[in-house]
Amino acid sequence: MKLVVRVKLLPTPMQVAALEATLHACNESATWAAFVAFETKAQRPLQLRKHTYAEIRLRWGLGAQAAQHAIKKTCDAYTTLKANLRAGRYGRPGSRRHTRASGKPVVFRPDAAQPYDDRMLSWQHRSRTVSIWTTAGRLKNVAFTGQAEQLEVLAQHRRGESDLVCQGGKWFLIATCDIDETPPNTHPAGLLGVDLGIANIAVTSDGTRHCGRRINRKRNNDRTLRSKLQKKNTKSARRRAKKHAGKEARRARDINHKISKRIVAEAERTGRGIALEQLTGIRERARLRKPQRTTLHSWPFAQLGSFIAYKAKKAGVPIMYVDPAYTSQECSQCHHTARHNRPSQAVFSCRVCGFVDHADHNASHNIRHRGWMAWVCGAQSTAPELTLIA
Incomplete structure (x- = not known):
């Protein structure tokens, strides 16, 4: 991997x-x-x-x-x-x-x-320095730093080329590492369903909600500031908007890493797999009111899904992708599906059996059930090959 x-x-x-x-x-x-x-x-x-x-x-x-x-x-x-x-x-x-x-x-x-191969770049992991080719000659003893876990992976598994990148006046080396995959769990005790949504970024079938008022409040503040800067449209406003966009993206990536880590750790601890929605094309399929469209497009759900996938593959946790159609309108108890089962955004109330639950929690149970049915029928687990440790 x-x-x-x-x-x-x-x-x-x-x-x-x-x-x-x-x-x-x-x-x-x-x-x-x-x-x-x-x-x-x-x-x-x-x-x-x-x-x-x-x-x-x-x-x-x-x-x-x-x-x-x-x-x-x-x-x-x-x-x-x-x-x-x-x-x-x-x-x-x-x-x-x-x-x-x-x-x-x-x-x-x-x-x-700019890509660098091993002839142009050499790593000294003990001293945490690199020797790198430049047009002015070979630069030696260029120091580098990073998280301890990242540096350990880099020292043991780096393969191939590395890219030299300058972002915001800071210099980075992006290296590709080839890690041996953990043998997948071929006999999971079940699946952990994960519902991705707007009000709650992720809700699991165990009842855990990965979001909170503080995150949503910060997202609303980010959208308000972005709108003000776009309306002002001066040179300084555009510069500030660009700087704020980078900060917003880094915050979202950090939150997605934390959410994905908790979900995969829970599935690994309990010997289960993970069932996710197949969200390809959701932005084109979703029919939302205008205020909700901005909320949907302001969070990188594909990034969260890829983080869950590669962490699960690294831990040997199988992943199943299911069709998300009507998971929010289907009753997880009697499987009756109707639009009127959702009287509000947060509440699910079945019109047939009377089952009442949080709407996202109910949807995660439907995702878990669909994923388990697909697993029993012999579908294969899939996960992306490449992603970024941030």
Whole structure:
């Protein structure tokens, strides 16, 4: 199983200058190579290398490995663009957005990530330093730091390339680690149903609600501030909105990590699997009132689902995905389904058997039941291959 570990670099001012110059040179050369690829239609590494390799090394002073990575990054960007165009993420062919995306070369930001292989980057885990290639020469004894658990995983399981990233004036290395999977539990004692929602981010079939008034109040304050800054639309307001968006995203990621960790730990402790809703396309399917739409789109539910999935795979906990249709309207006792079973957002009251429960708790029981039926019928557990330890 592949995981991605991010560690923070602690460079000196002189080292920062060298890293900035290197990142800018690599991305400028990649942008130039993208223009050449667009004009010559040579968008495969071997083809593009013939047109750009010598010029990149001469003009920007990149080493052989750095030049190769700049060319490969350009080709990967065009491969991703073509896949997004085919998938319709830029609209239909002929639309303005589709034409704008396909009608111009790819451009890289000056501080976009740059890949490093083992020839360009070496790790000294005992001293917590790295030796990294730059256009100004090899930088040695560049300190790095991170959480103890992350550094242990990095030292034991790092494989392949690492990416150098600059975010908000801070420098990071993002390394790929290949971890042996825990043998999955093929005979779980049951499943733990998890319902993802708006008022409560996650509710389990055990009755645990992962949310709270404090989090919802903070989410409302974030939306209010975002709206004010968007209406003001001055240069300082846009700068503040961008800074606040990063802070909001980091907070949401931290909460999702904590929720997913608790859910997986509970399932592992009790010898159960996890049943989740298949939320693909939920934003298009959901019919909500206007105030609820902002709430739905303001939380990264896909991120939470991926965190639960990779933590479960790491712990050997099986996961089942079920169709979420009508789980909030179905009675978990008699399985009668009707819209009128939900008299309010938080209350479920069955019109046939009279069963009353919290609506999200009732839905989590339905998810658990559907997941267990699928497990009994022989469906396979799935989980994503790659995610980020933050």
